[in-house]
Amino acid sequence: MTLIFAHRGSAGTHPENTMSAFKEAARVGADGIETDVQLSKDGEVVIIHDEKLDRTTNASGYVKDRTLMELKTLNASPNFKGKLGKENIPTLEELFIWLNDNQLYCNIELKNTLFLYPGLEEKVIQLTRAYEMDERIILSSFNHYSLVKCHQLAPELETAPLYRDGLYMPWIYAKAIGGSAIHPNFRAAPDFVIQASLSMGIAVRPYTINEEAEMKRLFKLGCSAIITDFPEAAVRAREGLKSR
Template sequence: MTLIFAHRGSAGTHPENTMESFIAAERSGADGIELDVHLSKDGEIVVIHDETVDRTTNGKGFVHQLSIAELKELNASYKFKTFQSFIRSPKIPTLKEVFEWMRGNDLQCNIEMKNGKIMYPLLEEKMIQLIRDYQYEERIIISSFNHYSLVHCYQLAPELETAPLYSDGLYMPWVYAHAIHAKGLHPNLKAAPDMIIQGAMADGIAVRPYTVNKESDMERLMNIQCSAIITDYPAKAVKLRRKFFK
């Protein structure tokens, strides 16, 4: 059965990478969530997509130049007007906050390290220590466009699953996955034709394309029983999956 990972939570319907978005993903029936991590100025692992807070909050500046206290002051639904509230606006969560919430469910969690442009010192070590502290080794997938970082994660914690992200076509990407000790591949949907997906899965490599939002694309991937899809609309994907896997 094709698993459904909620991209930045239910990002199509809720402010991305917020607890509100992750809770909506759980309620939709998704199998997992996907989120992005950076380090704050004081070394906290925080969940936000961009290197800056400009696009998704009412603040400005680089994440790594703001303390956790400063980041927590921001409204993380700034561009999502329907979620603005006088009582409590959605905030930028820490990875630890997400892990605490995960104690109450069985969701898998795909952590994307956003360290392609800014090399955060000890991000891998801090993240892996937190995973081990919560004993989530079986629930976590680590992905990144920085494949050097994924190899470093494997060296630190070979028990954890890693999956390289990529956006252009690769020849026999499952061979590459084995070369860097990855158990999965996370290609852009445009770089994931059926032949490539089926070839990888036949070689024991899970394939989870992103970002799969059109029903026609969901149907195509479910028809070939793709390992998983990463989507902004988990509720739509769950509803569609019921037709394929009764």
């Protein structure tokens, strides 16, 4: 069965990368969540997608220039004003504490691209081990050097390169850097790439799948998982195919 990962939580209906978005994903029956991590000024692992605060909070400037205490004063739900109230920027540890109460998988994207956060890999791995999440965590990044470092530090954890453009024989590339999955942009995941990767034992989880027709194509192909902003719609589409 193709699993459904909620992109930044249920980002299509709730403020992205907040606990309300993650809880909504669990409520509607997603199999996992996808989220993003960076480091605060004082070295805490925080959950937020953009390096800049401007789009998803009521502040401006860079995440890396604020301490955790400062980040916690911000509202991570400015675009949902009046609907869900104020939302905090969560820490990865807060997310792990919540994950202890369910069985969701968690794909953590290391935002090690615009800024190279020293120690990000080590801190994410340390928390993963401390909360015994090894079987449920997938580490991904557009920075493949970061993924190689993760694999060297923790070969027991699954790693998956993220990429946007066509990659020749990505199943071979993934194995070459210690990965056991690929996370391509859906435009870079034609049927033959998915089928070849799966046949070589490489899981395929394309992002960001928001159109029902695209969801159904990937479900029918037996794709390992899809990453979507609308997990409720994806669950409904998957159930619809089952009932035929």
